[in-house]
Amino acid sequence: METGFLRVLLNPGRFFEARMQDEPSLKIPALIALVIGLIGVVSAVLMANITIAMLPDEMQGLGVLITIFSAAIAFIGGLLVWVIYGFVFYLVSMVFKGSGDLKRTLEFTGYGLLPQVFGGIIGTFFTYQLLSGLTVPPMTSPEQIAEFSESLVSILTTDPLAQIAGLVSILFMIWSANIWVFGMKYARNLSTRDAVLTVGIPIGLYILYTLITLAGWL
Amino acid sequence: MKPLYLVIISLLCAVIAVAAPVSAAPADITVVSSSLDPPVLMKGDTGTLTVVIQNNGAETVAIKSARLYGSGVVPLSEPYPSVGEIGAGNSKTFTFTVRADGGEGTFYPQFVLDFRDGAGSLRYPVPVQVENTPLSASVIGKPDAFAAGRTAEITVRVGNPRPNAASGVQVIPQGTGFSATPTGGFIGALAPDASGTVVFNLTPTTETAVTFQVVWRNGINTHTADLVLPVAFGEDKRQADPIITNVEVAPVAGGYRIVGDVMNAGLESARSVLVTAGAPATPIDPFRVYVVGTLDPDDISSFEVTFKADATTTEIPVVVEYRDDDGNRYAATTMVGLGGTTAPLEERDGEFPVAGIVVVVLVALGIAGAIYYSWKRT
Numbered sequence: 001m002e003t004g005f006l007r008v009l010l011n012p013g014r015f016f017e018a019r020m021q022d023e024p025s026l027k028i029p030a031l032i033a034l035v036i037g038l039i040g041v042v043s044a045v046l047m048a049n050i051t052i053a054m055l056p057d058e059m060q061g062l063g064v065l066i067t068i069f070s071a072a073i074a075f076i077g078g079l080l081v082w083v084i085y086g087f088v089f090y091l092v093s094m095v096f097k098g099s100g101d102l103k104r105t106l107e108f109t110g111y112g113l114l115p116q117v118f119g120g121i122i123g124t125f126f127t128y129q130l131l132s133g134l135t136v137p138p139m140t141s142p143e144q145i146a147e148f149s150e151s152l153v154s155i156l157t158t159d160p161l162a163q164i165a166g167l168v169s170i171l172f173m174i175w176s177a178n179i180w181v182f183g184m185k186y187a188r189n190l191s192t193r194d195a196v197l198t199v200g201i202p203i204g205l206y207i208l209y210t211l212i213t214l215a216g217w218l
Numbered sequence: 219m220k221p222l223y224l225v226i227i228s229l230l231c232a233v234i235a236v237a238a239p240v241s242a243a244p245a246d247i248t249v250v251s252s253s254l255d256p257p258v259l260m261k262g263d264t265g266t267l268t269v270v271i272q273n274n275g276a277e278t279v280a281i282k283s284a285r286l287y288g289s290g291v292v293p294l295s296e297p298y299p300s301v302g303e304i305g306a307g308n309s310k311t312f313t314f315t316v317r318a319d320g321g322e323g324t325f326y327p328q329f330v331l332d333f334r335d336g337a338g339s340l341r342y343p344v345p346v347q348v349e350n351t352p353l354s355a356s357v358i359g360k361p362d363a364f365a366a367g368r369t370a371e372i373t374v375r376v377g378n379p380r381p382n383a384a385s386g387v388q389v390i391p392q393g394t395g396f397s398a399t400p401t402g403g404f405i406g407a408l409a410p411d412a413s414g415t416v417v418f419n420l421t422p423t424t425e426t427a428v429t430f431q432v433v434w435r436n437g438i439n440t441h442t443a444d445l446v447l448p449v450a451f452g453e454d455k456r457q458a459d460p461i462i463t464n465v466e467v468a469p470v471a472g473g474y475r476i477v478g479d480v481m482n483a484g485l486e487s488a489r490s491v492l493v494t495a496g497a498p499a500t501p502i503d504p505f506r507v508y509v510v511g512t513l514d515p516d517d518i519s520s521f522e523v524t525f526k527a528d529a530t531t532t533e534i535p536v537v538v539e540y541r542d543d544d545g546n547r548y549a550a551t552t553m554v555g556l557g558g559t560t561a562p563l564e565e566r567d568g569e570f571p572v573a574g575i576v577v578v579v580l581v582a583l584g585i586a587g588a589i590y591y592s593w594k595r596t
Contacts, residue, residue: 010591115585122577152469164574168581175585178592 008111009175012182016108020186024103029082029110036113037078039120043127044074050131050152054145085109085202089184093198098188108183112176119172126165166214170207177203246275247331249342250309256437258347258382259318263439264294267316267344269329272309279304280334284312288327290320291346301331318348351380353387353408355432355445358415363452364422367546372418374430374445378408384434389416395426396449408434421544422449458488460513460538462552473502473526476554480521480538482513488540488548495525496535496551502526513540532556 007015048070052063086109090102177199185195250272259265267286273279281304285297295315304310316327326343333339359373378384387405391398403416420428430445465478476495482488491510495501501523508521527534533555541547 010588012592122581126574161571161574164571164578167578171578171581171585175588178589182592 005114008114008179012111012179013185015111016182016186019108019111020104024101024107026103026107026110029107029113030079032110032113032117033078033082034075035078036081036116036120037075039117039124040074040077041071042124044070046127046131054148082106082110082113085113085180088202089180089198090188092201093184093188093190093194096188096190096194096198098184098190098194098198100188104187105184108187109180112179112183115172115175115179119169119175122168122172123165126161126168130159130161130165163214166210170210173203173207246277246306247271247273247279247281247304247333247340249329249340252329252342252344254316254344254346256382256439258349258380258436259291259316260350260352260436260439260441261318261321261348263348263436264315264317265346265437267293267314267327267346269312269314269342269344270309271304271312271331271340273304273306276306278306280337282332282334284329284331286312286314286316286327286329286344288325290323290325291316291318291327291348293327316346318346320348322348322350324348347381349381352441352443353378353380353384353432353434355389355430355443357430357445357447359417360447361454362456363454364425364449365451365454365457365546366423367421367544368454368542369419369421369544372420372428372447373415374403374418375413375415376405376408376432377413378410380436381410382436383410384408384436387414387432387434390431390433391418391420392429392431393426395424396420396422396428398428420449422451425450456485458482458486458513458515458540458542458548459484460488460491460540460550462493462536462538462554465536465552465554467554467556470524473524474499474556475505475522475524476536477520477522478536479518480510480513481518482515485515486542487515488513489542491519491538491540493521493523493536493538495523496537498531499525499527499534527556 045067048063048067051066051070052060055062083106086102086106089109090098090105093105180199180203181192181195184190184198185192188195188198190198248271249269251268251270253268255266255268256263269284269286281301283297283299284301286293293314293316295313298312301310312329318325325346325348327346329340329342329344331340331342354377356375356377357372358375359371361370364370374389376387376389378387385407387408388402389405390402398421399419403418405414405416408414418430422428426449428447428449430447432443432445434441459482461481461483463479463481465476468475468477480491480493489512491513493508493510494506501507502525505522505524508523510519510521513519523536525534533553535551536554538550538552539547540550
């Protein structure tokens with residue numbers, strides 16, 4: 001329970017305290033981000049299949065390209081999310097006069113993404129359940145495709161299964177935030193209060209936005 | 219022999235003296251009136267001809283027989299073979315049953331009185347009018363169009379163009395494929411040039427022809443005349459006309475939702491208005507059927523229906539069912555295109571995914587435990 005990934009998940013304070021003794025390394029955090037990207041690829045391919053089904057017959061040849069492009073975006077997305085979160089925490093912690101280099105911040109942010117691996121797996125399962133029941137009517141015009149895409153978004157945000165998936169992602173995000181609080185405390189040399197604010201403000205806004213979207217208010 | 223001749227001559231004179239005043243005055247007998255019941259016959263009718271004679275002289279007149287004969291109007295009853303005497307100033311009535319066997323026109327059957335003792339006879343032509351003009355019937359009120367099961371008010375007017383009155387006039391609708399209330403209308407007597415009306419509530423079930431049979435009596439003779447009213451179904455110009463507008467199609471979990479407005483563009487109220495999705499769509503909860511209620515003319519109401527359809531379905535009918543004031547059911551269909559606006563999901567047994575809730579709860583408990591543990595160990 002006190003070693004490896006379980007230590008990050010269950011005892012992040014001790015884990016990051018120990019990591020502070022070593023030089024910053026982005027290998028494992030990058031690996032975590034890549035795994036998240038790979039999981040995202042599965043969902044992206046599922047969505048790409050829906051997109052391909054919408055295309056007219058003469059455009060079906062674009063299906064492979066769309067799939068590859070979607071998978072690439074999803075794969076890179078894992079890394080992008082990692083970097084974006086790291087920069088956001090680094091910037092917010094500057095308000096609280098945090099000190100510590102960006103590399104350490106990115107390293108601890110990457111470890112904090114570990115719960116997203118489990119969340120991603122469960123989310124992908126829900127996405128599969130959701131999209132497997134989707135039937136795509138034949139469409140012939142770009143207008144129809146645009147309308148279908150809008151309605152697809154509407155469904156993905158209003159379907160009970162999608163809402164459950166959203167709740168699950170929020171729960172795992174809260175778990176990550178908890179790890180990030182400890183990570184920022186050590187990476188940026190913040191007090192516990194400032195670390196909570198550094199992580200809580202952007203993540204709180206993100207969760208609020210997600211909840212509003214799930215409730216259908218947007 | 220001479221006295222014998224005298225006796226004979228005397229007796230003859232006596233007889234002549236007694237008999238001469240009686241048979242010597244047939245000219246004093248006159249027909250004072252004649253009448254026919256009914257006053258005007260139709261061909262084939264039987265009537266009663268009454269002739270009244272009067273002795274205007276001062277002496278009694280002996281009548282041997284009375285009879286009637288002629289063509290066109292023929293007597294049916296026996297003649298009076300032995301009439302007898304008619305005193306001075308007295309009158310006597312003779313009644314004959316006659317029948318109009320000829321065509322139309324005025325006939326003159328002869329009334330003949332034969333006097334006794336070769337005193338000659340009296341011939342009197344009795345005018346009898348025969349006219350075949352029947353009562354006329356016409357429909358003076360009916361709806362613009364008939365519809366199956368819809369009650370229509372039919373007004374029938376019966377006129378009497380005949381020169382004599384008609385009695386017992388009634389109108390009886392006949393035929394199949396409809397019901398009528400009342401089953402018959404009674405007008406009664408109709409004077410010449412008079413008319414009467416009867417109103418029927420007619421409810422056809424199929425396209426048919428309704429025969430309004432006018433029955434009347436001319437004296438003791440029953441006659442009929444038919445008025446045929448074709449019943450062809452068509453669109454009533456005043457009937458309710460529900461129109462669907464402002465339609466929006468939106469996908470929902472398990473199917474689609476259509477919201478829109480339904481308006482009554484007709485001139486009559488639409489009652490018990492229901493809106494639902496027709497085949498090939500299958501209505502689903504929560505709005506399998508939307509009950510609008512009564513829509514008066516120019517009224518508008520919003521509606522919402524939910525349904526599911528196959529992926530190959532590009533448009534579905536939205537069915538508006540309504541009733542008229544008589545309870546007859548109608549349906550108006552409007553096709554609504556689904557197009558690419560749809561992304562239906564298969565219905566998950568119509569229930570909220572309980573397993574998902576369980577997963578959420580378990581995840582929440584696990585994460586809460588992890589967070590609690592992480593802070594406890596700090």
